[in-house]
Amino acid sequence: MPRRPIDISVPHLTGRRVVLTGGSDGMGLIMAARLAAAGAELILPVRNMRKGEAAIATIAESAPHARASLRALDLASLDSVAELADILLGEGEPIHVFIGNAGVMTPPERQTTADGFELQFGTNHLGHAALIAHLMPLLRDGHARVTLQISIAANQGAVNWDDPNWQRSYDGMSAYRHSKIAYGLFGLELDRRSKAHGWGISANLAHPGVAPTNLLAARPEIGRTEAVRFRRMITALSRMGIMGTVASAGLPALMAATTPGDQGGRFFGPTGIGGVGGRPGEQKLYSRLRSPEDARRMWDLTQRLTDVPFPTA
Numbered sequence: 277m278p279r280r281p282i283d284i285s286v287p288h289l290t291g292r293r294v295v296l297t298g299g300s301d302g303m304g305l306i307m308a309a310r311l312a313a314a315g316a317e318l319i320l321p322v323r324n325m326r327k328g329e330a331a332i333a334t335i336a337e338s339a340p341h342a343r344a345s346l347r348a349l350d351l352a353s354l355d356s357v358a359e360l361a362d363i364l365l366g367e368g369e370p371i372h373v374f375i376g377n378a379g380v381m382t383p384p385e386r387q388t389t390a391d392g393f394e395l396q397f398g399t400n401h402l403g404h405a406a407l408i409a410h411l412m413p414l415l416r417d418g419h420a421r422v423t424l425q426i427s428i429a430a431n432q433g434a435v436n437w438d439d440p441n442w443q444r445s446y447d448g449m450s451a452y453r454h455s456k457i458a459y460g461l462f463g464l465e466l467d468r469r470s471k472a473h474g475w476g477i478s479a480n481l482a483h484p485g486v487a488p489t490n491l492l493a494a495r496p497e498i499g500r501t502e503a504v505r506f507r508r509m510i511t512a513l514s515r516m517g518i519m520g521t522v523a524s525a526g527l528p529a530l531m532a533a534t535t536p537g538d539q540g541g542r543f544f545g546p547t548g549i550g551g552v553g554g555r556p557g558e559q560k561l562y563s564r565l566r567s568p569e570d571a572r573r574m575w576d577l578t579q580r581l582t583d584v585p586f587p588t589a
Contacts, residue, residue, distance in 0.1 A: 282524045282555050286534050290315035293371050293418065294533075295364075295411075297321055297349065297404065298378030298425075300331040303484060303526035307377065309335045310530060312342035316373070321349030321360055351378055351403030352389035354582060361410030370418030371411060373533050376404040376459075377425040377526075382448035393581070394441040396448075400455040405462050406582040415477050422479040423533040424463035428486060428551055430456040431562040435570065440577065457564045458574055464561075465571035467540040473589050478540030480532040481565070484525035485546035485553050520546055520553040528556040 294316040299308035312318045312335050322328035328346040335344050347363060350356040364371070379400040389398035408415070408422065415422065433453030436442065440458075442451050460481050467479035528544040543561050548554025565571075579586050 282521075282527065284527050284531055284556060286310050286314045286530060287536060288315055289373070289534070291317075292373060293317045293319065293369050294373040294375070295319045295321065295371055296375045296377060297351065297407075298376075300324065300327040303487070303522050304377050305331050305334060306523055307375065307526040307530055308344065309338050309342075310526075311373075311534075312344050313339040314534075316343070317369075318342065318344040319347055319364070320344060321347045323348075323350045349407075350390075351399045351407075352395060354389075354391050354403070354406055354584070356390075357403055357406045358410060358584075361407060364411060364414060369414070371414040371420050372418040373421050373423075374408065374411070374415060375423045375425065375529055375533050376408070377529060378404075379425070379427075379455075381452050384448060386442055386446035386451075388441075392441070394443075394446075394451055394455075396451050396455040397440060397442070397458065400452075401459040401462065402578060402582050404459065405578045406584045408466065409579075409582070409584045409586050412475075412477075412587055416475050419476040420478075421533055421539065422463065422466065422477060423529050424459055424479065424481050425529050426460040426463075426481050426483050427452070427456040428483050428545070429453045430460055430483070430564060431551075433457065434564065435461070435574070437573075437577075440581075457562075458578075460562070460565045461567075461571040461574040462578055464541060464565060465568075465575040468568070468571070469575075469587075471540065473587065475587065478538060480539050480541070481543045481561075482529035482532040483543075483545040483551070484528060485520040485548070485551055487520035487522055487525040487553070524553065524556075531556045 294311050298304040299320045300322045332344055335342050347360055349360045387395040435457050436454045463479045463481050470477040532544040543559050545551050545559045546554045547557040
């Protein structure tokens with residue numbers, strides 16, 4: 277029997293400016309096409325302009341009247357983050373939706389960003405957090421919904437508080453989990469502080485479950501010359517309907533970003549067994565994300581490491 281596709285409805289987004297990182301391929305590109313088709317003015321910050329141009333062409337095929345444009349961004353460089361923020365602040369247009377979806381996973385050897393941070397921590401968390409901090413005036417003007425894409429991996433492991441950049445020892449998966457827990461804690465603290473200080477921003481978390489996305493593919497730029505060893509198994513289980521597909525993996529983030537109403541502080545993911553696949557819906561926060569003290573601590577650590585000021589009121 278053919279697998280029944282999983283989908284959600286995306287509300288009309290005409291007049292809304294959406295910034296989506298990681299939107300040039302895979303589930304990010306599918307999200308981008310859905311947002312553009314719903315009428316959003318879509319901004320795609322990308323590291324690889326050639327891939328970005330191909331993404332814009334793909335979006336135009338499915339949504340001929342789409343308003344989508346590229347900006348340059350390398351999340352592994354705080355200078356690049358600041359340059360993008362300066363451009364968007366110069367344009368002066370409120371941002372209504374921000375989805376931080378881009379990421380890297382498990383380089384086989386420890387690598388660092390342009391600023392000396394461990395690559396996963398620096399890209400998945402610190403780069404996004406710095407961009408959000410820079411863009412706060414536009415996010416506040418747009419009463420933005422901010423969605424941070426974490427991972428099912430954040431349900432294991434811990435934040436490496438004593439060595440957040442993994443300088444003393446390195447394990448790729450442990451560092452990946454650390455980066456995603458950090459990102460989730462930051463997002464929840466963003467929502468708490470917005471409510472406390474009246475910033476008008478709401479922040480949610482999402483995770484895609486497990487699907488054969490490009491995150492698992494060969495990534496020569498991070499030293500991974502072959503797909504991760506379990507990608508073939510994930511592909512088979514995806515075809516059987518046990519795990520998610522590339523198309524379904526982005527639905528929790530779309531739900532988190534576009535569901536009407538005050539959705540702040542919530543967590544969305546696939547609702548199937550183990551959270552690896554199935555229809556998207558709200559979930560309980562992972563245990564690693566439940567401590568407000570840890571969230572405040574991550575907020576402070578993030579501000580200190582990036583040297584980007586966050587609002588105080």
